Amino acid sequence: xxxxxxxxxxxxxxxxxxxxxxxxxxxxxxxxxxxxxxxxxxxxxxxxxxxxxxxxxxxxxxxxxxxxxxxxxxxxxxxxxxxxxxxxxxxxxxxxxxxxxxxxxxxxxxxxxxxxxxxxxxxxxxxxxxxxxxxxxxxxxxxxxxxxxxxxxxxxxxxxxxxxxxxxxxxxxxxxxxxxxxxxxxxxxxxxxxxxxxxxxxxxxxxxxxxxxxxxxxxxxxxxxxxxxxxxxxxxxxxxxxxxxxxxxxxxxxxxxxxxx
Numbered sequence: 001x002x003x004x005x006x007x008x009x010x011x012x013x014x015x016x017x018x019x020x021x022x023x024x025x026x027x028x029x030x031x032x033x034x035x036x037x038x039x040x041x042x043x044x045x046x047x048x049x050x051x052x053x054x055x056x057x058x059x060x061x062x063x064x065x066x067x068x069x070x071x072x073x074x075x076x077x078x079x080x081x082x083x084x085x086x087x088x089x090x091x092x093x094x095x096x097x098x099x100x101x102x103x104x105x106x107x108x109x110x111x112x113x114x115x116x117x118x119x120x121x122x123x124x125x126x127x128x129x130x131x132x133x134x135x136x137x138x139x140x141x142x143x144x145x146x147x148x149x150x151x152x153x154x155x156x157x158x159x160x161x162x163x164x165x166x167x168x169x170x171x172x173x174x175x176x177x178x179x180x181x182x183x184x185x186x187x188x189x190x191x192x193x194x195x196x197x198x199x200x201x202x203x204x205x206x207x208x209x210x211x212x213x214x215x216x217x218x219x220x221x222x223x224x225x226x227x228x229x230x231x232x233x234x235x236x237x238x239x240x241x242x243x244x245x246x247x248x249x250x251x252x253x254x255x256x257x258x259x260x261x
Contacts, residue, residue: 005053005054005055005056006054006055006056006057006076006079006080006149007025007026007053007054007056007057007058008024008025008026008057008058008059008060008072008149009025009026009028009041009045009050009057009058009059009060010022010025010026010027010028010060010061010062010064010072011028011030011038011041011059011060011061011062012027012028012029012030012061012062013029013030013031017062020062020063020065020066021062022064022065022071022072022073024071024072024073024076025060025072028041035182035191035192035194035195036166036169036194036195036198037191037194037195037198038059038061038146038195038198038199039146039162039166039194039195039198039199041059042059042146042159043159043163043166045057045059046155046159051150051152051155052152055151056079056088056149056150056151057149057150057155058146058147058148058149058150059146060072060146060147061145061146064147067092067093067145067147068090068092068147069092069223069226069227069230070090070223075088075090075149075217076149078217079149079215082215084213085213085214085215086150086151086153086154086212086213086214087148087149087150087151087154087158087212087213087214087215088148088149088150088214088215088216088217089143089147089148089149089202089214089215089216089217090147090216090217091142091143091144091145091147091216091217092144092145092147092227093144093145094139094219094224094227096142096144097139097140097142098139100142101136101137101138101139101142102132102133102135102136102137103135103137103142103144103200103203103204104116104119104132104133104135104200104204106144107196107197107200110186110196111186111193111196112186112193114180115193115196115197116132116133118177118180118181118193119132119197120132120133121177122165122168122169122177122181122197123165125168125177126164126165126168127164128208130208132204134207135203135204135207135208136207137203137206137207140216140218141203141206141207141214141216142203143199143202143203143216144199144200145199146199146202148202154212157205157209157212158202158205161201161205161208161209162198162201162205165197165198165201166198169181169194180193181193181194181197182194
């Protein structure tokens with residue numbers, strides 16, 4: 001069997017982040033001031049046709065190992081061992097996939113209660129005939145970052161779905177909708193709503209197009225235990241509306257007992 005060519009471009013934006021990069025990825029120093037952050041790199045990689053050089057290609061951040069507790073090359077092996085899908089992804093926040101079955105509801109709680117209303121108006125402007133409240137998902141379709149690796153067929157479909165929203169935001173800077181998404185979102189550092197919108201379009205796309213063959217990484221019991229430890233460390237630094245105890249209960253119920261997700 002011919003081995004699949006899998007690669008990723010790994011973004012960093014400070015020199016002291018280089019030490020966290022994987023040798024299995026292509027380092028990419030992102031000095032762009034674009035508010036789209038990673039999506040700008042994704043779109044440029046599409047326009048340059050870089051994604052066509054590989055069977056599966058993705059754009060990930062320098063924090064991949066920190067968030068997933070997994071090396072990129074380990075995930076590459078997972079892709080090779082599970083053939084037959086258009087896109088593979090890993091969600092480093094499984095507790096969020098259990099707490100919310102709608103990525104936009106989670107976004108409203110985390111970043112702004114106005115997010116759903118604004119996004120519905122943007123969807124209408126670009127010609128999509130659904131609302132974000134419709135996007136109810138099983139946990140295995142939920143992703144809150146850009147940790148996905150798609151084949152060329154997926155890349156074409158994904159860009160076709162997301163590009164109209166990108167250009168609406170780019171080309172209508174004076175509209176009230178775009179002024180809102182360019183405001184600072186509720187987050188632990190200074191960033192607009194735009195990257196949170198673009199990240200949620202991946203799961204929205206899986207809901208929108210049921211023909212996509214996707215494969216989500218399902219964490220083992222040991223991996224979940226490690227994520228729980230990391231979650232407690234994260235919550236010791238940040239106040240969260242949902243208690244650590246309740247999240248652990250949900251993780252145990254859904255993963256340790258191997259329930260269907």
